Amino acid sequence: MTGKQARSRLTYERVLDAAAEEFARQGYPNTNLQRVAERTGLTKGALYGHFPSKEKLARALVEQFDAALSTPVHDEAEGDDRTDTSGGPDGTALGKLRSLTFSLADRLENDIRTAAALRLVMDRARRTGEPPTMLSRLRAHAVELAREAQRERDVDPELPAERVADLLLAVLFGAHCTAPVVNWTKLPDRIREMWDLLDPALRGHRAEPGS
Numbered sequence: 001m002t003g004k005q006a007r008s009r010l011t012y013e014r015v016l017d018a019a020a021e022e023f024a025r026q027g028y029p030n031t032n033l034q035r036v037a038e039r040t041g042l043t044k045g046a047l048y049g050h051f052p053s054k055e056k057l058a059r060a061l062v063e064q065f066d067a068a069l070s071t072p073v074h075d076e077a078e079g080d081d082r083t084d085t086s087g088g089p090d091g092t093a094l095g096k097l098r099s100l101t102f103s104l105a106d107r108l109e110n111d112i113r114t115a116a117a118l119r120l121v122m123d124r125a126r127r128t129g130e131p132p133t134m135l136s137r138l139r140a141h142a143v144e145l146a147r148e149a150q151r152e153r154d155v156d157p158e159l160p161a162e163r164v165a166d167l168l169l170a171v172l173f174g175a176h177c178t179a180p181v182v183n184w185t186k187l188p189d190r191i192r193e194m195w196d197l198l199d200p201a202l203r204g205h206r207a208e209p210g211s
Helices: 003-030 033-040 044-050 054-070 093-110 112-128 133-151 161-177 187-207
Strands: none
Touching (some): 003 033, 003 044, 003 054, 003 112, 033 054, 054 112, 054 133, 093 112, 093 133, 093 161, 093 187, 112 161, 133 161, 161 187
């Protein structure tokens, strides 16, 4: 890569970060490309050299989000000792579900592009009435893990796996959306606390000794 190409790539990434800040806070309709340009120190004309429209900018962020969720923390969920509530590796399906929510919580809190893309796809879903494809895939993965956890007898088999997945995703995204109400406390920590409450309910009578 030449020096010119490297500088162009760096500017491209700066523009995406600046746009993500605007989209995450203002939403698509209220985001102004002039403000994005000001955040990066570019003229509006220079900004258009990288992204000719607000739609192109939004699409680039959503495509990155889609790519990240195309492998919905399969690797991170394989017994990540940073995300297991017991403090050690957990290769069970229920452990992978926990890791999935913790990893996504970490992304939402620490990656502005992820937060912006989520707002963009949810705003579009509300406008069009069509569910975001990437979130539908994420839900399907969560349902699959919930069913596997039931086969492993870690989740009560009488619970509908679809509702288990819906509950966990609602907890995750609901906690993200209500973060301002609780003064932006650490999202992964909040999710861990909620898991402490949910875990016994998911296990049902099978969590009791001797059951």
